[in-house]
Amino acid sequence: MSEWILFAAGLLLSLGTGIFVAGEFALVTLDRAELEAQRERGIPRLGLTIAALKITSTHLSSAQLGITLTTLLVGFTMEPALSSLLSGPCAAIGMSRPVVGVVAPIIAMTIATLISMILGELVPKNFALALPQATARFVMPFQTAFTWMFRPAITVLNGSANGILRALGMEPKEELSGARTADELSSLLRRSALAGVLEADTATLLGRTLRFAALDASSIMTPRLAVVAVQRHDSAEAIIELARQTGHSRFPVYDKNLDDVVGIVHVKQAVSVPRERRGDVPASALQSDAVRVPETIKLDALLGELRGRGYQLAIVMDEYGGTAGVATLEDLVEELVGEVADEHDRTRAGIVRRGDAVSFPGILRPDELLERTGIRVPEDDDYETVAGFIMAHLGRLPMVGDDVPLAEGTLRVQRLDGRRIDRVRFEPRHPAAVVEGASGVRVAEGASGVRVAEGASGVCVGEGASGVCVGEGASGVRAVGAPAVSTRRGAVSLTPLGETDHGASRGAQ
Structure with a gap:
């Protein structure tokens, strides 16, 4: 009878372990700010939980003490009780007394451990x-009652642990921080979008918002070389014509050069001049004051500056006092919501995909390129754009056709605008190898450096393939637009682009 009482006591102690485990996981999961907001809305019975979250470290130490004590007591009660209860059945199946003395405790310990783990650990944790x-x-x-009863022991244990942490140079925290960094929030947004909790567009917008405050004016400005400006002596008629050509409505007004910006002129001010006087009224008579900001100003501060003063455009200054570029309110909005086009924007080439290759403007930042194409370019403080990365890698002025290797492929300078990299082409790697004896093989368009081994037959080498070597004995080979093709001894039926070889076509299927 006493064995069953001890076994029941062990079960109750396992449930006690479960209470401490459940309390521990609940405390590290809940957010105190959210609970306080719920209490303000009238949700009852949250006071003890909020109070516990203010001294989380103490309550976690209390839970650990409770788990340790109850687990030890389970071992002292349930294991001997089960061992005694199992001795009879073990002897009944023919085990000798010495064997029963070994087997029964092992089985009892196994059962007690399983009960303690399932009832005392896993079920309450998951709940x-x-x-x-x-x-x-x-x-x-x-x-809370257990913490109050064992407060002296908990204080000693917690103080000892905190002393060790301080000796290691770390400052212990009593309360878990509910604050999250921008990187943590961005990671949370990505996981939420992947799990379907957030719409992909919503997650993207929130992610852009988090990134917004970390960027500065140099990240979004139109660089100096691309700025369209007017001289202070240019006429209203010239301003209207420039607006017609570029699609822009606002222009910086400079005196001697672009480092000497004296104001901003809007095309509507030029249009308001009577037609017969437009050739005589200079830009200096129409200009308004210009907002000047350093290129290191953060975007949220720049947005506040433009909105507070009612301006749409700011002149971005470099550290030497010269003009680095211009930033507009539209640039800021596009950083949040993506590309925005209106009826006055001129069509411009953006990201163009042809097969696996991607052509894009060199002015894109690495993070923009990754977000819009999935192409990963290393980021560094030494450059702001993909064009800057290429120039940093080359160590010289770029030329059309310059290649820069990436982990996933190659960046190639596609077009220059003066000395500036205007467009870049990304070409992914396509390793291809055809093993000896392969037949009926088709090599895809754009493959390069392909070697077809001895004995290959019925091979079709796609358009644009270069440097193709077809081994000895190859037959029925068709090369479509493939330069620098070498066919070794015994190769037959090599058909160039524009000709037809029915046998080769059939062999390539």
Whole structure:
């Protein structure tokens, strides 16, 4: 009879372990700010949980002490009780007394451990993770009472642990921080989008918003070389014509050069001049004051500056006092919501995909390129754009056709605008190898450096393939637009582009 009492006591102690485990996981899952907001809305029975979250470290130490004590007591009660209860059945199946003395305790310890793990650890842990708030409401009265009863022991144990941490140069925290960094929030947004909790567009917008405050004016400005400006002596008629050609509505007005910007002129001010006087009225008579900001100003501060003063355009200054570029309110909005086009924008080539290759403007930042194409370019403080990365890698002025290798492929300078890299082409790697004896093989368009081994037959080498070597004995080979093709001894039926070889076509299928 006493064995069953001890076994029942062990079960109760396992449930006690479960209370401490559930309280521990509930405390590390809940957010105090959210609970305080719920209490303000009138949700009851949150006071003990909020109070516990203010001294989380103490309550976690209390939970660990409770788990240790109850687990030890389970071993002292349930294991001997089960061992005694199992001795009879073991002897009944023919085990000798010495064997029973070894086997029964092992089986009893195994059963006691399983009961303790399942009832005392796994079930309460999973329950607390699934319903942390309901769990905290139930267990916090027991947890708080235990913490009050064993406060001296908990203080000694917690103080000893904190002393070790301080000796290692770390400052212990009593309360878990509910704050999250921008990187943590961005990671949370990505996981939420992948899990389907957030719409992809919503996650992208929120991610852009988080990134917005970390960027500065140099990240979004139109660089100096691309700025379209007017001299202070240019006429209203010239301003209207420039607006017609470029699609822009606002222009910086400079005196001697672009480092000497004296104001901003809007095309509507030029249009308001009577037609017969437009050739005589200079830009200096129409200009308004210009907002000047350093290129290191953060975007949120720049947005506040433009909105506060009612301006649409700011002149971005470099550290030497010269003009680095211009930033507009539209640039800021596009950083948040993506590319915005209106009826006055001129069509411009953006990202163009042809097969696996991608052509894009060199002015794109690495993070923009990754977001819009999935192409990863290393980021560094030494450059702002993909064009800057290429120039940093080359160590000289770029030329059309210059290649820069990436982990996933190659960046090639596609077009220059003066000395500036205007467009870049990304070509992914396509390794191809055809093993000896392969037949009926087709090599895809754009493959390069392909070698077809001895004995290959019925091979079709696609358009644009270069440097192709067809081995000895190859037959029925068709090369479409393939330069620098070498066919070794015995190769037959090599058909250039524009000709037809029915046997070769059939062999390539």
